[in-house]
Amino acid sequence: MATLVSFHAHPDDECIVAGGVMRKAFEEGHRVVLVVATRGEVGEVPDGFLDEGEELWQRRVQETHASAEVLGAKRVEFLGYTDSGMMGEPRNDVPGTFWQADVEEAAQRLAEILREEQADVLTVYDDNGGYGHPDHIQVHRVGMRAAELAGTPRVYEATSNSDEMRRGMEEAVRTGQMKAEDLPDFEDGTEFGKPEAILTARVDVAAYLPHKRAAMRAHASQISEDSFFLAMPDEGFAQAFGVEWFIRAGQGPGITETDLMAGL
Secondary structure: OOEEEEEEOOOOHHHHHOHHHHHHHHHOOOEEEEEEEEOOOOOOOOOOOOOOOOOHHHHHHHHHHHHHHHHOOOEEEEEEEEOOOOOOOHHHHOOOEHHHOOHHHHHHHHHHHHHHHOOOEEEEEOOOOOOOOHHHHHHHHHHHHHHHHHOOOEEEEEEOEHHHHHHHHHHHHHOOOOOHHHOOOOOOOOOOOEOHHHOOEEEEOHHHHHHHHHHHHHOOOOOOOOOHHHHOOHHHHHHHHOEEEEEOOOOOOOOOEOOOOOOO
């Protein structure tokens, strides 16, 4: 048995970008640990969603534990920082937010967990945090440094395959599932995921899609039944979430791995 620690910025992130590899590791007999930097304090909920006197972060902590149970995580830890909001918002500058955290201090907190668990594998995000969210970028910075401090041997940067995303959208236009005017401008410099050429791991998690969807459903405060994630048909969900992509330093060039826990 080996140990996988999956590090994320906010409650619900875990089930979207790494839920498949978490459940896969669990079902293969490995120990899975979920670490979340913040409690997602600035999420939004409809009026009347929360109980009287209940704070959003309290509900999101409960939801994270429910999601973790679905995904097979046996330990859940929060690093104690607060949500920084989207890039460019005034909240980015508030003391105590994850974006304002001292990287070395935050890395020490995570490294302590990695040492306690004798972690074999750590997942973080790519250097742009997938899509430029400040807390996600900070997950990359803090996670990479924590792995150095703890001597964690394998670190994978969770990301998206931007080339596949583009091909999928263009195919959706070709088949009439999407209007051409709804296509994003792929040349505007916005970075979402990473080019296929620099990815090193492609993990097929199709067998764990029911668990990914159930974990998303556990985050009811942020992922409603009519959301993009839960409203799409099974075929579309499988296409969007049936593969998880990663970058591991020193691997490649090209896709050279299909299992984060191989050989452990």
